[in-house]
Amino acid sequence: MFSDFECPACREFYLRTIRPVLKEYSSHGKVCVVYHEFPLRGHKYSRQAAQYTKAAQRLGRKQWTAVLDALCENQEKWHQDGSLDDTVFKALGADEYFRLKKLLLDPSIDTAIGSEIALGVKKEVNSTPTFFVYAIGREQKVVGVLPYPVLKDFFDRIVK
């Protein structure tokens, strides 16, 4: 899926659909979720938020989901006042926050985000959230939010 952290629809999609999918399907090895950063130009802090989650990914899965949860749950606040540092600090705690800040100095973080944006452009992603479902030998592109019960219904039909 291609997502922008400052996008309200992406926030809703993550909290109401992707998070339960990660818990109920991905953690049991039934569904693989590949998350791509796609910060949109109109959003002031979304590139920075993408850098934070990319760096958190390098710390580990637990840290990545903690930052993802914190950014989505507090989106309204940091979208208004830009308090990303504060949000991420509270999610990770001091030690891991400072490790993350060091990782942010690595230029490969921004390169990785650039590559994911390029991939999205190649796949004609024009808005967020956009996700691609690969199942039963076919690819389905979906633009917008799909409620968890509907996606669950889909997965239960194809995943044993």
Place this chain on the structure above:
Amino acid sequence: MLGGVFLYTGHIKLESPLQFAAILSGYKLFPDSIILPLSYYFPWVEIALGILLIIGWKIRCVALGACGLLTTLIVILAGTYFRGIDANCGCFSFDDRITPLTIARDALIILPTLYLAAEPVLRARLGHDHSRYREVGIGIVIAAAIAIGFER
């Protein structure tokens, strides 16, 4: 031509049932439990209507069915719009926002179905020479198709 429209709309929905499911859930009207079955089976209803219209089998009944389907769709779209819900139409493409123009465009397509359903009555009342009405109907469908083209 009308049959072709239904074949096209059914085809694009079959290409991505999950995208159509996202559109249906965007209307905030249907319970989640029926959205996926609806997204799988509804396109086949459109395709069946398209085929039947093209081959002309029981044209009056099929046209009435198509008219009923389109009317239901218009009511759903109008209801969604007037409830202030920002959603996509999903009729001819998946990035087609519901606006008064899209509702009017879809409503235009009802007219040829009404004509086909009423043709025996028209023939009885107006005689065989009502070809000008058929031409108007075809013109309306063409105008709707052009409106679709410009909007996309």
